[in-house]
Amino acid sequence: MKLITTILFLIFNLTLFAQSNQFAGEYQRTLEDTQNKHLIEYKLTLNQDGTFLFHSYSKINGGVPPEVNKYGKGKWTAKDNLITFSSNKQEDFDAKYTLDFNKSTARFVTKNPRDKSDKIVKTRLTFLESGIFWMERIDIFKI
Incomplete structure (x- = not known):
């Protein structure tokens, strides 16, 4: 009985790891x-x-300043196809990392495996809501 419970626990953990694999990467x-x-x-x-x-x-021609770099970091979690971002004020913010991703949610969009058509769907994250106003409704594509 202990062996069966251990095997089921390992299989469950492997499926959780496999699901986060599809989201991880660069966009x-x-x-x-x-x-x-x-x-x-x-x-x-x-x-x-x-x-x-x-x-x-x-880099905006005629902008003040002409070039701007902004950074953010934190943690992400996935449930179904929704990714929720969070940033800890003590750990994730400093002089360089200033963007607050709390209250940010993105949908993971990919072609349905049951869709056998020739339609091309680029894998992407679509930001549904964010505390950063210019991030809402932005699509960022997986590379």
Whole structure:
């Protein structure tokens, strides 16, 4: 009986680990206006250990200042296809990491495995809500 319980426990833990595997990775989005020489880049890394790093870079021609780098970090959790981000004020904030991802939720979007059509669906995170106003409704694609 102990052996069966142990095996079931191990299988359960492996399935949990496998589910977080599909979310972990690097995501990126680049918005570029070549005519006016504007550039905005978002990079998000979801680590296997449940932590994340975010970097936003913007270079706006005629902007003050012309180049801006913003960083954020914290922890992420997944339930179904929703990823919830959180940042601890004592651990995750300093002079470099200033973005507050508390109250941020993103949906993991990928092609349904049962969909056998030729339709191409890029794997992405769509931010549904965020305390950072410019992050809402942003899609960041997995690379």
